[in-house]
Amino acid sequence: MSAQTVAPLASTGTTTSNDEADSFLGRWGALILLIGFLGIPLLALLVFSVATAWSGTVLPSGYTAEHWIGALTSSDVLSAVGRSLFLAVAVCVINWILVIPAAYVSVVVEPRIRPWFQALAVVPFALPWIVIAAGMQLTVKEIAPGLFGTVGLLVLTLSGVTFPYLYWAVENSLITNNAKQLSEAARMSGASLPRTLLQVIVPAIRTGVMSGSLLTAASVFGEFPITMTLIGGGYETLPLWTLRMFSGRVPGAGAELAAVSFATFALLFAVSLLITRIDTATKPADPVRPPARIS
């Protein structure tokens, strides 16, 4: 055998300090940047909402819960939150009823119509919402004058402009969960269409439904041009209250506004976290417990 010099492999499992540094930067650097970018304004908002006065200093001169108490006990704020919540829930329910079956049809039953639905779902992004609102107003005036200027029209219009959020999420979920095969398996198991949808398809795509609903609710919660156009200030939602606080230059309103804004953000963030947890928590039933009665 001839003597051969075998070059050592470049990386054979030993980690250099450079690798560790790269890994640390890669893992934490992006996170720190993101937290800095998003977190610092939010922190400033929170601090402002509990500050007695904050001018000319790095930190406020004093802290108080007064603005939070004031905001959360204000009948104006509570009514506005109630209205916004009502709109968000009503729009979500309407979109569930209309969009989930439509997405199911486009993915499972008749894929040929899917491009049409997809094109339709782009319209609210292509047209300014205020134009859509004006269009709805003109249409309703002609064909259903009873709806003109009502909350019903507002709910319908908001459903129309926000449906793509739910549609895209549900369509994607249907495809990734092989809804066509699940549906066929359910039908071969003797299930009717409603049973298939309620017991098989919707539970399988629940993450998509929830994230789509969250996007819908969040956009309804923060929407004001359509509300202004269709109903006006008579139906004061949270964004309209915010607008009034800004334009009215009410003393101390800024801190209350900060408190309400932060509370809204915290609520949506909590719901978002909850959805993530539901998605990842596919916990099994205890495999050793005795057989459960199936009802």
Add this chain to the structure above:
Amino acid sequence: MGNVSLQHITKSYGTNVVLDDLSLEIGDGEFVSLLGPSGCGKTTLLRTIAGLQHFDAGRIEVDGVDVTDLPPQRRGIGMVFQQYSLFPNMTVRRNIAFPLQASGMKSEQISQRVDEMVELVGLTEHQHKRPKQLSGGQQQRVALARALAPHPRMLLLDEPLSALDAQVRNHLRDQIREIQRKVGITTIFVTHDQSEAFALSDRVVLMARGEILQAAAPSEIYARPKRIEAARFVGHRSEVDIEARHGRLRWGKVFDLPSAFADGTRVTCSFHGERVRVSPDPHSQPEWARATVVHRTYLGSVSQLRLRPLDSDTEIVATVTGAAAELIHDDAQVALHVDEQDVNVYESGHLIATRGNA
């Protein structure tokens, strides 16, 4: 009961004929495999029987009842899909209970039936797990239990083993056959794997281009494929074009068989690779043909040889076992012979004679 009658089933996509006037009768309790290459129409036919696929013309009867226009959920057919298709939000027990709930069965009966089914497929200890926590083989057993739970008239299996690794596949294959025999249910199994079809079936239906080439017992399909296309799909066969002369079909010293064809008639002779007798010593059998090994593929228990007889440009395939599988290498000289009873003779693509009675 579970007699199936398929009558003149036709399905086209534009000019592409997927099922071409196809008729087939399947008896009660029979295990039939639809075998063929990809795109031959076997899955389309299975889905047609299930009611998941519309077709252009024809009629489907189950136990003498026309089910052509019945929706899938009212046909009383159980089906197992290639990708398991278990309901991810339900445990094993709830998956199996699903069709029973859909049929309106009482909860006590459901519980009892689910107990029977988890025991039948050997998943008692996994019955409270969700599909994601099971292996592929276990998931497919759940799918089988779910399909069998409501006592269907017939069971359809759409390539249920193709997503599994080899060891699990063989185990589940045997288990499917055992369960089918125990339950006695009419079963239609779709596969492109001939060894699966042969191992499981009472009868194999060989398909190509939307038509049935042959429907027969596995041994019959293997030994005597009626069409040359069928012969090309089943096993590892070699084909040689021969002209009949003086009442014989002769290819050098490789084979020589009697023939009833008129002189000058051109026929195709076909034989299986394992029927080619090969000797590593080219001089050991003077009456055999001598050939060169063009290429050897070593497969462990066997070796597959591409051989070219010395006086011919035609290559044939031989499968050798034992010492020959080890000894014979590329470019080696060997002696070879095919017995006349192992040669099938085809004229115009149709089997004319076999076992030397040409």
